Amino acid sequence: MTAATIELEALRYAWPGSAEDTLAIDALAIDAGASVFLHGPSGSGKSTLLGLLAGVLLPRVGEVRLLGQSWSALSGARRDAFRADHVGYVFQQFNLLPYLSTLDNVLLACRFSAQRAHRAAQLAGSTSAGAEQLLGQVGLPRALWSRPAAQLSVGQQQRVAAARALIGSPEIVIADEPTSALDADLRDGFMDLLLGECRRAGSTLVFVSHDERLAARFDRRVSTAQLHGVRKEAGA
Ligand SMILES: Nc1ncnc2c1ncn2[C@@H]1O[C@H](COP(=O)(O)OP(=O)(O)OP(=O)(O)O)[C@@H](O)[C@H]1O
16 A cells, blocks of 8 residues: 555644734645646745745644655754655756855755665765766756856756655655746756656655646645645535
8 A cells, every 4th residue: 555655634734923823734746646736826825835845934834744754743953854764856046056056055965864875875875976877867067066056047956856855756846837947858858857857756745836838747636726626615
């Protein structure tokens, strides 16, 4: 039996100062290894949901469990360690360290997680070789690998952020609009790599995008409207 990698139960989340819940989701389960295309109108709570999945935000009520572990049951430090081991996250704003080189930004994920460092080294021979391999796969020319991330274009930074999320094969990969700055050719190559790497590693992928053309490539589509619909039906 395949257990769900991600489980949400009776979740309510309100941003501070908000009179209403931003998200109210009675139940959501995502199977191990599944790829999910999360969509919905601007402001409907997609990024908020990703923050909750990654344990960056905690629900007001209810639970988010990853690999059977509830984020709310962990201290802040344990949450950080658990996230570093199990979650690769491509943020909407990339969150690269501007003064670190491209290569070091990718390796950062392994610096915070011995588990991911070990897996990257097993796969490629060393963690550095793993980072170089991924940078090659996302199409970043070698000449840019030693450049500070601040000197890269937005599309290049987006690809570095993806390599950082994928290194060490985390069980869960979360990506918030990771193709927004890529042209059609780069976007297709990027999607091949992201989906291919997740499939190879058996990682569960949750991917937010406004680009409906990409949806067909995923196992499952989930809309924020549909999640809120669950709440209304349950309360009816
Ligand atoms: N840091 C924050 N503080 C307070 N409110 C926030 C914050 N971030 C988001 N919100 C609010 O939460 C709601 C959902 O925002 P969110 O960014 O999750 O939507 P989204 O679906 O990802 O939007 P988009 O497609 O435009 O990125 C919005 O009403 C937004 O104003």
